[in-house]
Amino acid sequence: MVRTSTPTRWVLRLLAVGYLLFLVVLPLVMLIARTFDGGTANLIDTLTDPEVLSGLRLTVIVALWAVAINLVFGVTISILLVRYEFPGKRLLSALVDLPLSVSPVVVGLALVLVYNGRNGWFGPFLEEHGLQVIFNSPGMIMATAFVALPLVIREVVPTLTEVGEDQEQAARSLGANWVQTLWRITLPSIKWAVVYGVVLSLARSVGEFGAVKVVSGSITGRTQTATLVVEAKYQGFEQPAAYAVAFLLVMVSIACLVVVALVRPRER
Amino acid sequence: MPGPSRRRRPRTTLTRGAGLGLGLATLWFSLLVLLPLAAVVATAASGGVRQYLSVLTDDQTWAAISLTVAQAALVTVINIVLGTVIAWVLVRDRFWGRSLLNVIIDVPFALPTVVAGLVLLTLYGPNSPMGLHFAFTRIAVWLALAFVTLPFVVRSVQPVLEELDVDVEEAAASLGASGRTIVTRIILPSLAPAITSGAALSFARAISEYGSLVLLSGNRPFRTEVVSVRVLSFIENGSNAQAAAVASVMLAVALIVIIALDVVQRVAARRG
Numbered sequence: 001m002v003r004t005s006t007p008t009r010w011v012l013r014l015l016a017v018g019y020l021l022f023l024v025v026l027p028l029v030m031l032i033a034r035t036f037d038g039g040t041a042n043l044i045d046t047l048t049d050p051e052v053l054s055g056l057r058l059t060v061i062v063a064l065w066a067v068a069i070n071l072v073f074g075v076t077i078s079i080l081l082v083r084y085e086f087p088g089k090r091l092l093s094a095l096v097d098l099p100l101s102v103s104p105v106v107v108g109l110a111l112v113l114v115y116n117g118r119n120g121w122f123g124p125f126l127e128e129h130g131l132q133v134i135f136n137s138p139g140m141i142m143a144t145a146f147v148a149l150p151l152v153i154r155e156v157v158p159t160l161t162e163v164g165e166d167q168e169q170a171a172r173s174l175g176a177n178w179v180q181t182l183w184r185i186t187l188p189s190i191k192w193a194v195v196y197g198v199v200l201s202l203a204r205s206v207g208e209f210g211a212v213k214v215v216s217g218s219i220t221g222r223t224q225t226a227t228l229v230v231e232a233k234y235q236g237f238e239q240p241a242a243y244a245v246a247f248l249l250v251m252v253s254i255a256c257l258v259v260v261a262l263v264r265p266r267e268r
Numbered sequence: 269m270p271g272p273s274r275r276r277r278p279r280t281t282l283t284r285g286a287g288l289g290l291g292l293a294t295l296w297f298s299l300l301v302l303l304p305l306a307a308v309v310a311t312a313a314s315g316g317v318r319q320y321l322s323v324l325t326d327d328q329t330w331a332a333i334s335l336t337v338a339q340a341a342l343v344t345v346i347n348i349v350l351g352t353v354i355a356w357v358l359v360r361d362r363f364w365g366r367s368l369l370n371v372i373i374d375v376p377f378a379l380p381t382v383v384a385g386l387v388l389l390t391l392y393g394p395n396s397p398m399g400l401h402f403a404f405t406r407i408a409v410w411l412a413l414a415f416v417t418l419p420f421v422v423r424s425v426q427p428v429l430e431e432l433d434v435d436v437e438e439a440a441a442s443l444g445a446s447g448r449t450i451v452t453r454i455i456l457p458s459l460a461p462a463i464t465s466g467a468a469l470s471f472a473r474a475i476s477e478y479g480s481l482v483l484l485s486g487n488r489p490f491r492t493e494v495v496s497v498r499v500l501s502f503i504e505n506g507s508n509a510q511a512a513a514v515a516s517v518m519l520a521v522a523l524i525v526i527i528a529l530d531v532v533q534r535v536a537a538r539r540g
Contacts, residue, residue: 004360004447005447009361012353012356012357012361013357013361013363015350015353016350016353016354016357016358016369017357017365017369019350019354020354020369020372020373020418022391023411023414023415023418024372024375024376024415024418025372026391027387027388027390027391027392028375028387030387030390030391030397031386031387031390033390034390073293073296073297076289076292076293077293077297079289080286080289080290080293083286084280084281084282084286084290085279085280085281085282086279086280086281086282086290087279087280092294092297094526094530095297095301095302096297097526098301098305098522098526099301101472101473101476101522101525101526102305102476102518102519102522103475103476103477103478103495103496103499103515103518103522104381104476104478104479104496105476105478105496105497105499105500105503105515106308106476106496106499106515106518106519107304108503109308109499109503109508109511109512109515110304110305110307110308110515111304112503112508113304113307113308113311113508113512114303114304114307115304121303121307142300145300146300146301146304149300149301178283178285203377203378206380207378207379207380207381207383208380209380209381209382209478209479209482210381210478210479210496210500213500214500214503227380227381227382227383227479230380230382230383230386231382231482231483234386234483235483242386243386243390246382246383246386246387249379249380249383250379250383250387253375253378253379253380253383254375254378256378257371257374257375257378260374261371
């Protein structure tokens, strides 16, 4: 192993620590300080604000739907991509990664173009049949599902490839049908990868902002998720409330990171 | 997946149930992702070439595009240098708090983007405790992009550095190579594919960033307005065609990055 001299080592160490300190750590500490400026009164006041409560409720609903959809879709696609051969497989496997690199604003625009009730491709038809997508929760769920779509797949595919199909073939040769094979063999073997993917999707879904802003129209008390409440409160000169909601969201992200850190070693 | 074995298999191994699953999954994927993205391209093209070009060459749009590309490039260069340094420190250095540092790297991934912007505002905005008032300037744009792209290079270099064969370095050292030679001739070349893919991801992310900039940059036309903010203001004015034209350029950049990453990974895999 290459030996770095003591001065070089200290320079590199200080560079790394200093950069992270000023970019991440100190700003986070400041947010907590601003939230609890004057005790817990600010946090309690904010948590009893009906706008904030409706934002938090909407975030929970939208995030749970998006995660549930991506869980089912992600596990299905992963099993298909790893265990089966079909024409167009390589294309599909490349396309499922696409949502990660599309700007949230473009995601919102794309959904608006297809599903808006005025001149969208499907929007007018759906609204005639009583389903309003844009400026409503279905659109917000779709936008969130879009941006978090690859996260479950990216975790499950490598694990599924690694465990191989020997056990599944053994189960089938012993007479298990596909439901039994899936439930008793395949799913237990990818359990931790699924948990990890779900936690990542949850963090991403709770935090989604740009795409949801475009499709929801950010209507106060109706289509505002927690992240949209942060923006609205800050721009409405209610900075303490914005800090308090942001603090709650930071706590959710840190909880997700802790779960991920606990799950990771188990996988290996 | 090894190529030869795949060729020997039949073209499709789908059972009836798996076929149904594939059909439903593809349908949902088309409704959610493919058709909407196609709608962006179709709407962008619907006005003809002249209108498309006139949107892109509009002064304000052009200023937003060049600002975004310049800042994204700057952030990517800094990520290449500092990201590699951070990965090196995390893998090769031992000191108290190193594992905490490792967790902190993931914070920008986990934090909602609008919260990231707000968090930076507490230190670099009005009433900054250090007197650093960068809000609504280009430095703020850079800060936001640096924050959200921090993990990419670190997380792609770190595993490669961990797996790196120490024997080669020892061999080089025993043959009299200096530390500098070992770093430039052995370590950096083996890290190059990982650094490239991390850099590409961070560039793509910086180009498309929106949430962290909303509160921090002030979105001043010609000064701090980035591409995604420009798209959003087109949408809010009801000019979806213009929004789609700019969005199609962003989609093209995303596509180029994906293809470039695929090429880099395949070249790296071939080299072993």
